[in-house]
Amino acid sequence: MAQIFISIGSNVNKEINVINSIKTLKAYFPGLSCSSVFESESIGFDGNNFYNLVAAAKTELPLFEVCLLLKKIERDNGRLHNDKKFSPRTLDLDLLFFDDVICDEPAQLPRDEITKNAFVLWPLAELAPEFIHPINNLSIAEIWQGYDKTKQKLWKVELSFK
Template sequence: MAQIYISVGSNIERERYIQAGIDAMAAIFGPLTLSSVFESEAVGFNGTAFYNLVVGAQTELSAQQVALHLKAIEVDNGRKPNSRKFSPRTLDLDLLLYDDLITDDGVQLPRDEIPHNAFVLWPLAELAPELVHPVLGQSYASLWQAYDKSSQTLCKIPFIWNTSLRKN
């Protein structure tokens, strides 16, 4: 079983699509571990704030199969398959890590944005603080501690989950 981490984001009907994404991933991967939910400003474009979190799961699927499932969940939840990179999203699901796999074959792992975006790094550091980035050789807690927190506005928010498939 591979340990995977997935970033989740939405800035359109945020509660609805975050919940729908979690439910769909739980149906595929089984029990999930969830970080706190964070509200963050849109990065790369002017838009409404996002809700973001990181999900941990275990799977026997390949990294490419996981990525295909995530894209299907996005499309099932109203995301246009060829939408612009910096634009509003009903649901954005990105495979961040697949064990310590390093690849660019069909899916980029580890995902390049991990050390650059607070909305990815903080929830990942919360969920897997001692896990070491396979390229940078530093724990996610260390990367978050060194991160310039003035570069992106981010805050934890209360979120009421409507699923019984959540582990913690």
């Protein structure tokens, strides 16, 4: 069984889309666990604030099927895949890790934004502080400890999805 981590984000009907995505992910990954939900300002464009969190699960699905499933869940929640990179999102599901796989296809793993964005790193550090990043061989807690926390503002929000 592979250990996977998924970044979840939304800034369009964010409460509904985040809750729906978690319910759907739990249907496919029954042991799914989630970090706290964080709110942050949009980065790279002017837009509504985002809700972000990270989910962890184990799966027997191969990597390619996990990637297809995440794209299907995004589409089912109104995501258009011709959206430009920095724009509003109904739902953004990014596979961060698939065990310790390092690859560029069918997805970039580990996801580059892990070490660059607080809205990914903080919830990941909360959920899996001891997980070792396969490229830099540091724990997620060590990466978060060394992260410049003045770069991005985010805060925890209450969202009931359990």
